[in-house]
Amino acid sequence: MISRVAESCFWLQRYMERVDSTARMLEVNLMFVLDVQVTAQETWRPLLVVAGEAPRFEEIHGAAAVEDGERVQEYLTWERRNPSSVLNSVYWARENGRTIRETLSQEMWKSLNTFWHWLSGGQGRKVYDRERAEFYSQLKETSQTFRGICHDTMLHEDPFDFMRLGMLIERAGQTARLLDVKHHKFGPTSSTVESAEEYAQWLAILRSCSATEPFLKRGRPANGVEVAEFLLFEKPFPRSVLHCVDRAWNFLRRILPPARPDVRYESRALLEGLLKRLSSASIDTVLAAGIHDELTGIIDTLARIGDAIHEDFFDPAVPGPEWQDAAEATEVSQ
Secondary structure: OOHHHHHHHHHHHHHHHHHHHHHHHHHHHHHHHHHOOOOHHHHHHHHHHHOOOHHHHHHHHOHHHHHOHHHHHHHHHHOOOOOOOHHHHHHHHHHHHHHOOOOOOHHHHHHHHHHHHHHHOOHHHHHHHHOHHHHHHHHHHHHHHHHHHHHHHOOOOHHHHHHHHHHHHHHHHHHHHHHHHHHHHHOOOOOOOOOHHHHHHHHHHHHHOOOHHHHHHOOOOOOHHHHHHHHHHOOOOOOOHHHHHHHHHHHHHHHOOOOOOOOOOHHHHHHHHHHHHHHHOOHHHHHHHOHHHHHHHHHHHHHHHHHHHHHHHHOOOOOOHHHHHHHHHHHHHO
16 A cells, blocks of 8 residues: 555544544543542643643643633634644544545445534534533544444455554553653552542543443552553553553554565564563552653653654655665575
């Protein structure tokens, strides 16, 4: 497949995963403010930090606006100046899908196109104004439905693999950022010293990742250490960082051509290195090293992996003379 199509596949599902993650955070936070008495800044600013949009938001609206829940929700949902807003994410998902319509199934395009027109044509805004929680729920359900349609109606070949790769890298980063923001505020705790506010915060993190039921089925107490261990290392859970990195490595291997000694794929080296690092780590080693530093390292590595995928597959460098010499030497030896 040509690089343009591969890149559109990669970003299509990445944008849709971003919509899902943002909707989850907003829905959970909306419920959280009704149950727990915390300052407005502690309630809404973390969402901007997770989205990586705190500096831009403060530049546009002023630092004091981080306490305004309505303004934060509007910014994360509808703001065209926010490249990660729900509106922009769905727009760019549809644009990527539009350019590769022949690659998508008819059902995928219909779902994506209908979603965009619902969101941009006024119907979505009416639901947002009338029933906020229902609006966020519809965003989640539509994103999940689209993923299911993709899985069930596409050939599981290179385009599908690039879609899954983009989705998993986005999801791993979202989980790590969410965990980092909350852990940076409260720090690791034990079940014997949990305050009511801390307990509610850990449950909110689990709900943001749809992890409450799976977590409780493990019989774990809801404290900072246990939640961090589950969201980092619970491999069977589909939103844990380890699960996402492991599955991303699987799809990258499916995409890579047969191994050649003269070609180095930076994305392969970085992703394989991150997987080995996570597989050999434990919550004890993470806490000893500092959970904020470890999560920041994971987030930065995932960003580098995204850049490396772009360079390896979407905008590869033109092979130089040394590559041609190596290729000719290989042919002669054969």
